[in-house]
Amino acid sequence: MDLDQRIKDKMMKNNIRPSMPRTRIYKYLLEHRNHPTVDTIYKALQSELFSLSKTTVYNTLALFTDKGLVRAIGIEDKELRYDADLHTHGHFKCVKCHAIFDFELDLDTINLQGLSQFIAEDYHLNVKGVCRNCQEV
Amino acid sequence: MDLDQRIKDKMMKNNIRPSMPRTRIYKYLLEHRNHPTVDTIYKALQSELFSLSKTTVYNTLALFTDKGLVRAIGIEDKELRYDADLHTHGHFKCVKCHAIFDFELDLDTINLQGLSQFIAEDYHLNVKGVCRNCQEV
């Protein structure tokens, strides 16, 4: 089964009608793991979806987030970024070059006794600092 | 030494001139650990600082954050919240009542091998879910 078909199946399984903008946006997120912003996605897809509206990108990402297809990551910027990678991982933001990196994270190793009173649904570990490249300068 | 004096000392130690708005804002943060927003602080202090400007609150909090007196926490909202509690802890946001809770967190228990390439300066663990009160409904 090819990628486009898998994307459609995934969407239908989550009660999302696989319209053209939606499948393109989801495909873009699957193929670009660099945590794009709404604007990045919008600009990238304009050439293939002539009439695409930015509102559609917003609507679609809100829908995806709601249905659990993607995660919104807000790491100190004012604009949200989106991530189709659902496996547990943290985000590192370099304060010098502003790039965002994924890093491996094993939630099981964390002592989360402090959360015993809560029903936790979603974990976001955001770390800021200096990335490898920027350390050399 | 009384609180006001300790606040002034703390500020001067961090190269922050202890002006009236600054000391009041810092004091407010020390006495209100519920992660207030800029607007909350602004409204609360208006009665005692007649001419206070919202810009001053923004400026002051940016300065405090820069000097390491407070931490800005951005937990999925568009507006930042501020926390004068510098001891390591996580933030839990209830998706039902939108309240934000602190929870104890031992960073040493986390396997952060994935960060070995980076120089980490700042950790933010944000968890979303349902708080104790909202579970009962």
Add this chain to the structure above:
DNA sequence: TTCGTTTTTTGTAACGATTACAAATGTAGA
């Protein structure tokens, strides 16, 4: 103290990401 300089505060205007909303378009089923 007084003058001149620097820092801080203030108010207004601008910015930018996001949302509201209603019209237009597309889609599915009878």
Add this chain to the structure above:
DNA sequence: TCTACATTTGTAATCGTTACAAAAAACGAA
């Protein structure tokens, strides 16, 4: 095809935040 519903679109509004320059306050030297 017709009808009902879902989706997309464009524009306008919202709202937290920032830019900026003027006003006010604090400081240091003479």
